[in-house]
Amino acid sequence: MTGTEGTGRNTSRRAVVAAAGATCLAAMLAACGDSGDASQPKEDSSAPDSGGDGGDAAGGAALAAAADIPVGGGKIFKDQKVVVTQPTEGEFRAYAAICTHQGSPLNEVSGGTINCPLHGSKFAIADGSVKKGPATQPLPGKKVTVDGDSIKLG
Known part of the structure; x- marks a missing residue:
């Protein structure tokens, strides 16, 4: 060689x-x-809409009866990955039911907050803002309407 x-x-x-x-x-x-990491929810800067305006939700399926959402509380719909709250009587809000910290499903609404079991983040039922971290981003809002006694997503 x-x-x-x-x-x-x-x-x-x-x-x-x-x-x-x-x-x-x-x-x-x-x-x-x-940037499409499924464990991190996409941010939605739109504010949640309160019910009553009809909007574009006329064709949406009913999630629950308005009476099923407690005043000062809310209910999580796991299959739809949404939480519907009623901060004051007749005012309905909806948010993504996924924690903005690490994408864990939220599991409870109590004491005026929507709670995450993974690291203890808490979000306000009135506006989805962070009440307790480690989450730093609010919950993305969803459009919700009241049609008669039915709560619908739009």
Whole structure:
């Protein structure tokens, strides 16, 4: 083997190793840069709408009867991933029932807050704002309407 053959082979090996490393690094960076991480809920800056205006929810399926949502409390609908609250009589609000901290399902409405079992975050029933962390972002609002005695999402 001459010096030229050895150098050529080493250069080829280096090129292959470098190319493989670059491909691997590119794949890892692409995965890290994915902003669509399902564990982090998407932010919705729209404020929740109070019921009574009819809006575009006329075709929406009823979640519950208005009487089923306690004044000063609320109810979580796990299948729809939504929580409906009634901060004051006749005022209905709805929010995503997923904690903005790490995407855990919220599990309870009590004492004027919507609560997360994972790390103890609490959100206000009136506006979805953070009352106790570690969450720092409010719950995204959902449109809710009252049609007769039915609560509907719009």
